[in-house]
Amino acid sequence: MLKTLIEKEIRDIIGSTKFAITFAVCALLIIMAFYTGATRHKLYVTHHQASQAEQLRSMEGITDWFDVEGTRLFLPPRPLASLISGISNDIGRTADVTGRGSIPTDDSRYNEDPLFAVFRFIDLDFVFTVILSLFAILLGYDAISGEKERGTLKLSFANAVSRSTYLAGKLLGAFIALTMAILIPIAIGIFLFLLMGISMTEEEWVRLLLIILIGLMSFGVFLSLSICVSAMTHRSANSFLVLLVVWVLCVHIVPRASVLLAARSVEVPSLDEISYKRAALNQQLSREFRESLKEGQASFLYSSSTIDGNVLMTLVDSLSQERSRKATEFSARLEEERANRQGVQEKIAFSIARISPVTSFSLASAALAGTSLELKDRFIEQAHDYQEKFAAFYEEKTGMSLSGGLRIQMSADGDTVGEPEKPQSIDPTEMPQFAFTEPELTEIVQTTVMDFGLLAVFTMLFFAGAFVSFLRYDVR
Amino acid sequence: MNIVYRTDAPALEAVNLTKRYDDDVLALDHVSFAIEPGQIYALLGGNGAGKTTAINLFLNFIEPTDGEARINGIVTHREPLKAKAHVAYVSENVMLYANFTAMQNLDFFARLGGQTSYTRSDYHDMLYRVGLAEEFHNKKLREFSKGMRQKCGIAIAMLKNAPAILLDEPTSGLDPKAGRDFIELLKSLKDENRAILMSTHDIFRAKEVADVVAIMNHGRLIMQKRASELAHQDLESLYMQYIGGHNNGEPSEGGTDAENAD
Numbered sequence A: 001m002l003k004t005l006i007e008k009e010i011r012d013i014i015g016s017t018k019f020a021i022t023f024a025v026c027a028l029l030i031i032m033a034f035y036t037g038a039t040r041h042k043l044y045v046t047h048h049q050a051s052q053a054e055q056l057r058s059m060e061g062i063t064d065w066f067d068v069e070g071t072r073l074f075l076p077p078r079p080l081a082s083l084i085s086g087i088s089n090d091i092g093r094t095a096d097v098t099g100r101g102s103i104p105t106d107d108s109r110y111n112e113d114p115l116f117a118v119f120r121f122i123d124l125d126f127v128f129t130v131i132l133s134l135f136a137i138l139l140g141y142d143a144i145s146g147e148k149e150r151g152t153l154k155l156s157f158a159n160a161v162s163r164s165t166y167l168a169g170k171l172l173g174a175f176i177a178l179t180m181a182i183l184i185p186i187a188i189g190i191f192l193f194l195l196m197g198i199s200m201t202e203e204e205w206v207r208l209l210l211i212i213l214i215g216l217m218s219f220g221v222f223l224s225l226s227i228c229v230s231a232m233t234h235r236s237a238n239s240f241l242v243l244l245v246v247w248v249l250c251v252h253i254v255p256r257a258s259v260l261l262a263a264r265s266v267e268v269p270s271l272d273e274i275s276y277k278r279a280a281l282n283q284q285l286s287r288e289f290r291e292s293l294k295e296g297q298a299s300f301l302y303s304s305s306t307i308d309g310n311v312l313m314t315l316v317d318s319l320s321q322e323r324s325r326k327a328t329e330f331s332a333r334l335e336e337e338r339a340n341r342q343g344v345q346e347k348i349a350f351s352i353a354r355i356s357p358v359t360s361f362s363l364a365s366a367a368l369a370g371t372s373l374e375l376k377d378r379f380i381e382q383a384h385d386y387q388e389k390f391a392a393f394y395e396e397k398t399g400m401s402l403s404g405g406l407r408i409q410m411s412a413d414g415d416t417v418g419e420p421e422k423p424q425s426i427d428p429t430e431m432p433q434f435a436f437t438e439p440e441l442t443e444i445v446q447t448t449v450m451d452f453g454l455l456a457v458f459t460m461l462f463f464a465g466a467f468v469s470f471l472r473y474d475v476r
Numbered sequence B: 001m002n003i004v005y006r007t008d009a010p011a012l013e014a015v016n017l018t019k020r021y022d023d024d025v026l027a028l029d030h031v032s033f034a035i036e037p038g039q040i041y042a043l044l045g046g047n048g049a050g051k052t053t054a055i056n057l058f059l060n061f062i063e064p065t066d067g068e069a070r071i072n073g074i075v076t077h078r079e080p081l082k083a084k085a086h087v088a089y090v091s092e093n094v095m096l097y098a099n100f101t102a103m104q105n106l107d108f109f110a111r112l113g114g115q116t117s118y119t120r121s122d123y124h125d126m127l128y129r130v131g132l133a134e135e136f137h138n139k140k141l142r143e144f145s146k147g148m149r150q151k152c153g154i155a156i157a158m159l160k161n162a163p164a165i166l167l168d169e170p171t172s173g174l175d176p177k178a179g180r181d182f183i184e185l186l187k188s189l190k191d192e193n194r195a196i197l198m199s200t201h202d203i204f205r206a207k208e209v210a211d212v213v214a215i216m217n218h219g220r221l222i223m224q225k226r227a228s229e230l231a232h233q234d235l236e237s238l239y240m241q242y243i244g245g246h247n248n249g250e251p252s253e254g255g256t257d258a259e260n261a262d
Helices: A002-014 A017-058 A079-083 A114-119 A124-140 A145-150 A152-156 A163-195 A202-230 A236-265 A271-303 A309-353 A357-369 A374-398 A441-471 B051-058 B080-084 B102-112 B120-129 B146-159 B176-191 B203-209 B235-245
Strands: A071-074 A094-097 B012-020 B026-035 B040-045 B066-071 B087-090 B164-168 B195-200 B212-217 B220-226
Touching: A002 A163, A002 B102, A017 A071, A017 A079, A017 A124, A017 A163, A071 A374, A079 A202, A079 A357, A094 A374, A124 A163, A124 A202, A124 A236, A124 A357, A145 A152, A145 A236, A152 B102, A163 A202, A163 A441, A202 A236, A202 A357, A202 A441, A236 A309, A236 A357, A271 A309, A309 A357, A357 A441, B012 B051, B026 B051, B026 B066, B026 B195, B026 B212, B026 B220, B040 B051, B040 B203, B051 B066, B051 B164, B051 B195, B066 B080, B087 B146, B102 B120, B102 B146, B120 B146, B146 B176, B176 B195, B176 B203, B195 B203, B203 B235, B212 B235, B220 B235
Parallel strands: B040 B195, B040 B212, B087 B164, B164 B195
Antiparallel strands: A071 A094, B012 B026, B012 B066, B212 B220
16 A cells, blocks of 8 residues: 555656656756866865965975974865865865964955855755755645645545555655655766766765765655645645745744854854954063063173073073963963853754754764864864974974074184085975874764754654644545 | 455445534434445435535544444444445546546556556456546546546546445536446446445436435435335425425425335
8 A cells, every 4th residue: 555655656746847847956956066066176176286386386495494484284175075065165274384372274265256155156055955945845735735625635535545654655755756856966966076087085975975865864854844734734825835934944044043042142252352362462471571581681791791692592482482381371261262152152053953954954964074163173173283293393493493582693703615505405395294184984973963863853753743633634 | 356245234324324513513413324235325415415424424534423334334433444445436526646647547546445456458448438538548637527537536436346336426527428328337336236325416317327315405314215116206396395395304295204215
């Protein structure tokens, strides 16, 4: 019986005009998402390689590591980020490592292409959250009420069909039909991706499959919701209206409202506020540094008639290190406080936003693509780790710290024997290499388990709701 | 393809069947009748008399306020799935899947009715039998007229091979030739020993084909006569006497009450 109902549903949906239109739009958008993703990724890889080469070129001719003021780190482009953009286009892709302390990021893609910041790229997140959720509603809003209006419900229930079997047939049939409509263009998109020379690791393929899986689950939620609402109404026009309101709430209102509510519940100091506090402390520390230096110089003048250069250098070094330590500690404290508050705010926002199944999909898919909110923190964290390695390398090469200081070069008077030795250029490849690493797959899967679970629970809840409503449904 | 009959119970039976809706309208008021295998029972009555309500109760589309509707002895509101396995139904306005062809519709509803062994040839034969020209067998239902849809509905009901058939205004929308063919079809179903409950406004066809004719008014069964009793009576006049003259269900003169056919 269930098989008969599923087959009928698939045949009925596939034969309808709205399915033909849905399939065409769906296929076009999905293939376009893969095509533009691949094109963008190739472009970003070229840009990335050019930027790295440019950095090496800019160090050509430098003969002393002392003249290297720092280095620039680049966030490498990843193929999945071009399919699920997440925040990858909003955050800075470069980080300047110049010394200790905070590392600001710069050069976001939207900064480069402001037009895309307005209209955004077409990616799988957009296709699943906006387009497919709407299509699930378009194809499910009249699942029950439409059958009643067409008069076919009455004839079906003149047979020995249980309501639960009928509903299951509706849901599974519609899900299979529409899954085919999604999977076919996805398969074409993947083929196109490969054809355009985009290579992915095994782990990235697994992540992509999980993204598609959670996309289908989110689609299933909207489908079961549509059937649920359809089983609560007797006119498909009413069902459509209700679902349209729910869709607007889920896709546009709930995620935005959650941010506002979280912002009201936890106050996070702004970056400007932190910069101001940091600048104020730096001023104070500079004043203290100058005063300490004056005092030090005075004591030298009183104690001896000649200034020992090495002792003075040691004094400057120790003072600057002390200043740097205080600045770093204060900065770290401010950042930690901000990060803690921001963490609480994010938790509240995500908890509220997860009322909408769209949020669960967006958060999980971004985590799987490595473009979630953690991307920025991860980049900065790894930049800090690199900063330490670079500082050690710099110190090894120059005998000085990157945080500043004073180098006094002294040359001896007198005759030189022969030609002065021509200084050798530095070899920039000696510098420690920055390799951005993504979290392990198991770690990512652990963070997405809740969203997978939530979507499964939503589907079951809506199906149960549909069943309860349908038990009392007048099929006449 | 075997029809299941129980010899110890009527194929269709209403026992004090009563339905009062939430708005307090009494749609059916203690109606009782029994239809044996091989018997055609015609329910006549004006709009709102309770004919369709009686059929809806047999199909468990609604639950009775009191009394029972039984199919092959199975109480429909207690064991609806079991009961519905023994009954086929044709509505006044047959609505099928517009995206499907006649053959596809027949296949789906036959399977839904538990008949999984039919072949395409069986479906063609059935569509011929109900008078649907071959050129329409593989056409989508959206191109069908009401009469053609009605023929498909009748074919679906026959494919179910159920011992009892419920027909709600089955000749509505059929042209005179199709109406004639339908009567012949009903006679052949009767010969196959099926019990048929038919609600209709068509007094003449009811008299022609029914073994028992009943008249309903305001939810009450006010007349029930065997065909032999009606042989020399003008059914139209009788109907007008019951319906037109007396809303309380009593005939104006020499009327027979609903127990007469028992």
